[in-house]
Amino acid sequence: MSTGEERILTYAEAIREGLRQEMQRDESVVLMGEDIGAYGGAFKVTKGLLEEFGPERVRDTPISEIAIVGAAIGAAIMGLRPVAEIMYMDFLPIATEQLVIQAAKMRFSSGGKLRIPLVVRTQYSLGRAHAAQHSNFFPAWYMNVPGLKVVTPSTPYDAKGLIIGSIRDDNPVLFVECAVLYYGVKGPVPEEPYEIPLGVADVKREGSDVTIVAVSRMVHEALKAAEELEKKGISAEVIDPRTLNPLDRQTIVESVKKTGRAVVAADDCKTGGVTAELAATIVEGAFDYLDAPIVRVASPDMPIPFSPPLENRYMRWAKDIVEAVEGMV
Amino acid sequence: MSTGEERILTYAEAIREGLRQEMQRDESVVLMGEDIGAYGGAFKVTKGLLEEFGPERVRDTPISEIAIVGAAIGAAIMGLRPVAEIMYMDFLPIATEQLVIQAAKMRFSSGGKLRIPLVVRTQYSLGRAHAAQHSNFFPAWYMNVPGLKVVTPSTPYDAKGLIIGSIRDDNPVLFVECAVLYYGVKGPVPEEPYEIPLGVADVKREGSDVTIVAVSRMVHEALKAAEELEKKGISAEVIDPRTLNPLDRQTIVESVKKTGRAVVAADDCKTGGVTAELAATIVEGAFDYLDAPIVRVASPDMPIPFSPPLENRYMRWAKDIVEAVEGMV
Amino acid sequence: MAKLEIEIEEIGEVSVQEALSLGLTEGDLLRMYRKLVELRLFENRVEQLYLYEARIQGTAHLYTGEEAIAVGVARAIEGFGYIVSHHRGHGHALAMGIPPKEVMAELFGKETGVVKGLGGSMHVAIDPKRGALWASAIVGSGIPIAAGAALALRYRGERGVVVGFFSDGAANTGAFHEGLNLASFWKLPVIFACENNQWGMSMPARKSITCGRVAYRAAAYGMPGVIADGNDVLSVYKATKEAADRALRGEGPTLIEFITYRLKGHGVYDKATYRPKGEVEEWEKKDPLPRFEQKLIEAGITTEDRLKEVREEVAKEIEEAVKFAEESEVLEFDKLWEVVYA
Amino acid sequence: MAKLEIEIEEIGEVSVQEALSLGLTEGDLLRMYRKLVELRLFENRVEQLYLYEARIQGTAHLYTGEEAIAVGVARAIEGFGYIVSHHRGHGHALAMGIPPKEVMAELFGKETGVVKGLGGSMHVAIDPKRGALWASAIVGSGIPIAAGAALALRYRGERGVVVGFFSDGAANTGAFHEGLNLASFWKLPVIFACENNQWGMSMPARKSITCGRVAYRAAAYGMPGVIADGNDVLSVYKATKEAADRALRGEGPTLIEFITYRLKGHGVYDKATYRPKGEVEEWEKKDPLPRFEQKLIEAGITTEDRLKEVREEVAKEIEEAVKFAEESEVLEFDKLWEVVYA
Numbered sequence A, B: 001m002s003t004g005e006e007r008i009l010t011y012a013e014a015i016r017e018g019l020r021q022e023m024q025r026d027e028s029v030v031l032m033g034e035d036i037g038a039y040g041g042a043f044k045v046t047k048g049l050l051e052e053f054g055p056e057r058v059r060d061t062p063i064s065e066i067a068i069v070g071a072a073i074g075a076a077i078m079g080l081r082p083v084a085e086i087m088y089m090d091f092l093p094i095a096t097e098q099l100v101i102q103a104a105k106m107r108f109s110s111g112g113k114l115r116i117p118l119v120v121r122t123q124y125s126l127g128r129a130h131a132a133q134h135s136n137f138f139p140a141w142y143m144n145v146p147g148l149k150v151v152t153p154s155t156p157y158d159a160k161g162l163i164i165g166s167i168r169d170d171n172p173v174l175f176v177e178c179a180v181l182y183y184g185v186k187g188p189v190p191e192e193p194y195e196i197p198l199g200v201a202d203v204k205r206e207g208s209d210v211t212i213v214a215v216s217r218m219v220h221e222a223l224k225a226a227e228e229l230e231k232k233g234i235s236a237e238v239i240d241p242r243t244l245n246p247l248d249r250q251t252i253v254e255s256v257k258k259t260g261r262a263v264v265a266a267d268d269c270k271t272g273g274v275t276a277e278l279a280a281t282i283v284e285g286a287f288d289y290l291d292a293p294i295v296r297v298a299s300p301d302m303p304i305p306f307s308p309p310l311e312n313r314y315m316r317w318a319k320d321i322v323e324a325v326e327g328m329v
Numbered sequence C, D: 001m002a003k004l005e006i007e008i009e010e011i012g013e014v015s016v017q018e019a020l021s022l023g024l025t026e027g028d029l030l031r032m033y034r035k036l037v038e039l040r041l042f043e044n045r046v047e048q049l050y051l052y053e054a055r056i057q058g059t060a061h062l063y064t065g066e067e068a069i070a071v072g073v074a075r076a077i078e079g080f081g082y083i084v085s086h087h088r089g090h091g092h093a094l095a096m097g098i099p100p101k102e103v104m105a106e107l108f109g110k111e112t113g114v115v116k117g118l119g120g121s122m123h124v125a126i127d128p129k130r131g132a133l134w135a136s137a138i139v140g141s142g143i144p145i146a147a148g149a150a151l152a153l154r155y156r157g158e159r160g161v162v163v164g165f166f167s168d169g170a171a172n173t174g175a176f177h178e179g180l181n182l183a184s185f186w187k188l189p190v191i192f193a194c195e196n197n198q199w200g201m202s203m204p205a206r207k208s209i210t211c212g213r214v215a216y217r218a219a220a221y222g223m224p225g226v227i228a229d230g231n232d233v234l235s236v237y238k239a240t241k242e243a244a245d246r247a248l249r250g251e252g253p254t255l256i257e258f259i260t261y262r263l264k265g266h267g268v269y270d271k272a273t274y275r276p277k278g279e280v281e282e283w284e285k286k287d288p289l290p291r292f293e294q295k296l297i298e299a300g301i302t303t304e305d306r307l308k309e310v311r312e313e314v315a316k317e318i319e320e321a322v323k324f325a326e327e328s329e330v331l332e333f334d335k336l337w338e339v340v341y342a
């Protein structure tokens, strides 16, 4: 991970900068969504963009998720590069038909005639005491949709490079941010625009005894866990797939071939979640190298409770990863 | 599988009989959906029920999937036992917010005060030359939703017992039928009502060399494959989970402990699909018993083509399972 | 050129005298006043707890300024009515009779909360035995659910009505359209109660409602549309009662647009800088509480002193609710497994 | 009691004379006739191929009886218009100029089909270079997409208009509501073209459209609503042209309800036994083809013999299309991977 000069931004700032630079570069980039203009977005990610680019390019909408995604699709067919914002991932199911049954099938069902350079940005709010209807993370659903790409950045550096990469991609991309990271993580971000291509995992930390594949917020927990483990003499490699579809299976599999052990970690519910796909991928690619069963560190199979202490218990932390690793070495 | 007398019904007839018997038994069972009345449903599953029970109990609706599921939820809160029909699983994403963010969270978010005895019936039409927007099977999405149950019957016997079990269950249940099975499979079905509880897998065929866990239509392909394999001296056990949530992990894991090998097969796309969860479950539960990597036999990661020969190539058949098994023994 | 004429009934301010003729007693009016105060002081206290005491986490959408709607509706459907609430539901909960301490404990995330601390601010109005069926934090999604609850009433031939609450922003969702159409299609005993508080987050209702008035949309579903003064509890009562009567007579749903104003920001942390200058002040003049006080006093039903006593009593109750919430325990985590499935 | 008056423009049958005054030439009219015939004979042949020859698999929704809409609309937006089609799209495809052989080959699932055999009957009207942007087999879902395409036109300042086709059933979907509202909100150059063919599968439009007329719903979005005779190609042309002019002037969207009738069952296999006796016969009297023939002959523009020749020519073309389709190859499976992603 080459980061250039050491300018430190938050994750939210990094995304904003990526959006702004692409808008400066390319007139066809247009934002639309609820309260993204004067309000600056529920998380202030688009703050200042209305002022800079005006209401034709930063378009507030009524509360109409179907139409937000649908209109963005139509605009994309006609050659714009819309970036639609769905305020919470919990609201995305309202527009899932548009994203999955329309956008993701369009290139295929048109026999290759259409091109859908669409980005749908959203975020998940687990960890903010927002309860069962405002905290959900559903990446696995969208991994299961060929024709769609799915991006889940974990660091400011990746967030900027990946939002630029997503906008430049000619396919529908679901870009899932993590709300507790917006102002909860900072990191070096080069000022000039740079693109991280979709489909390339990043080894966030090298190690030799166990591979931890972690998604979004859990990347940070995995890195903390790796430090803990190091103290105990266990060397953990931490891999962030960064994009879930396309999934960089090779990087993951190669790592497990090296370490012989794997923990997979993400914030969605365990059954049918992204960790299931990661585990299945590892078994397929590195079965003969595995010295222990793969352990999934995922959210429990229950809705998300509001009460902060309960939500805290519900969530998975570095210690859960440490425990998982200790159970297998 | 005890089937009582040998009365042979189609899969569609079995579901209809289950619906009819529950409606006779319990006045609170009400059907709603598009064209389920005089038309008898797009696949004639509800044929004759309007005539028998009248328009208050068999309710045609406008084309309004959000409202169909939403209204069924509201009726369920008030103690009815609505069975809502969504004509194709491809249309379910329109109402997914209602099913996933509303129905599935209600008991939890009400602190246990609510009870949602709701069934949403739908079907997937892979294999009917209906193309990318009328053939999708998305069971894994809904497995990833705690609070919801997911049922995928493969035989007439199971279909009847499971629809009755689903109606009697006090939770929201997504009941996913398979259109090519409606009139494509027949089997013994007892006349009297019987309930198959949700969460119990069925061993469709016993065997000792390999476990094939298969879902819905693929159960039949698995059984054909098992016959082929028998000719080659390989004894395959075929397990049908029948309900994906709750998933009867124990039956699956015990079988793999016995056979040491597993193929998992379903009609949804491979990445992030139900076969990923099945594979992950097996690794978790039977890692030390596995003699070979688990093989997923699933639909390719692409939208579904219309052209019948292409759709045929797209789909997975007994021969794919046979090949998978031969590759591992 | 075909002309379609839509009649939208407008119900302006209702006098005490008219209210009494509609069947309310003086005692009712005083109880309604007390409720208004309860809703207002509750929200005032909640705002404090968030902003200045930081004792509650997550978010809360205050009902301040809109109290007349919940209170008027609840009174009009008392004994036979159900509601479906939404993200701005503290007022709905209290108006339906959920004790302040249960609502407060919910905000604190405690086991003694109305939904055991699992729902928080956006799910406080859930208590089926008091008629509060569900509260959806997803804008618009409660609307078809309200219709469905009304279907059950109709199906069983029960005398009852369901009120689906929502605000202006929700009238732009697909769920609104499908829910109202289906309710009309089946002539269900449901009242669609739009609390038009002029804003959906930072989006002004006058822009997002492209036909100008939510109530006009009733015409798209062949149902009566009514506009009432949402800052006059008696106007609310009258409009709701008429719609409830219609529903009980089997004449189907009504869409009522209650004109009101969100006196605070969207959520407790929103400073609402997007609002035009002077707007809040204009609406403060129409604040439903002083308006009702004045009416009651002018009608000779009560005195300023008596009302002050009420306010003090209620303030004490709210303080007790805070104490109760504070002292309650959080549910044990393992108990959560008991409420995932029935 | 506030009264909202909604003016719905009604455009009845349009005479040849009026059509000529609107800018159509006699040559245009003859070409429109030829297109009508093409659409009709195509569907007749398709019905045969499914029902009696079993040479096509899957399903097809025939456009029989509704031809005047696609043909009239396509002519009115020629040169600057785009469409979004739906599950009943053969007529849209042909009207937009996609050659019959490409449409037929698509139904046969061949590589020479308009979308390479990947889409089939429900996706034939997709050919961006001819203005056919997309065809959604999900009812209603194309509506917001049409709005979005119009947004791109407006954003780039291009002279153009998008027509979103749908039928009565679609007007009950959430996508309809949100799509129309957003189009009005942004004043987009889009025409919402409802082909009210009286049925949505087995559901009569007169029931599911709870306000009686789809066009009335325009009022809910503050946009003009128009009712036109969907069985008169000139009425269709006039209504569309007016709406297109409005859009081009920057005055935003229009909702047009074209009154027509689905002369066949919902899909080729539907016997439509749910229809009241005599209904089809009533509508056959208003069949857009004989009506237009008669007009052209009465206006002295052509003769019965000449029209017969046209029909024979077209019939031959359709037969060639069948042959072409039959003889074409199916795409190689591995090539599918090339069109999953761009």
Ligand SMILES: Cc1ncc(C[n+]2csc(CCOP(=O)(O)OP(=O)(O)O)c2C)c(N)n1
Binding pocket: A034, A063, A065, A087, A091, A094, C061, C087, C088, C137, C138, C139, C140, C166, C167, C168, C169, C170, C171, C197, C199, C200, C201, C262, C266
């Ligand atoms: C479907 C959906 N979209 C967006 C949001 C985020 N959100 C919560 S409240 C709100 C504004 C709602 O406006 P309105 O319906 O007028 O209700 P009010 O807040 O005024 O009571 C928004 C956008 C949501 N909860 N659900």
Ligand SMILES: Cc1ncc(C[n+]2csc(CCOP(=O)(O)OP(=O)(O)O)c2C)c(N)n1
Binding pocket: B034, B063, B065, B087, B091, B094, D061, D087, D088, D137, D138, D139, D140, D166, D167, D168, D169, D170, D171, D197, D199, D200, D201, D262, D266
């Ligand atoms: C959202 C959705 N629901 C249901 C269907 C199944 N379906 C296909 S066409 C149709 C009837 C559509 O009626 P209408 O919109 O009037 O179109 P028409 O068939 O009359 O052209 C139905 C119910 C679908 N394709 N999409």
Ligand SMILES: [Mg+2]
Binding pocket: C167, C168, C169, C195, C196, C197, C198, C199, C200, C201
């Ligand atoms: Mg509002």
Ligand SMILES: [Mg+2]
Binding pocket: D167, D168, D169, D195, D196, D197, D198, D199, D200, D201
């Ligand atoms: Mg129709």
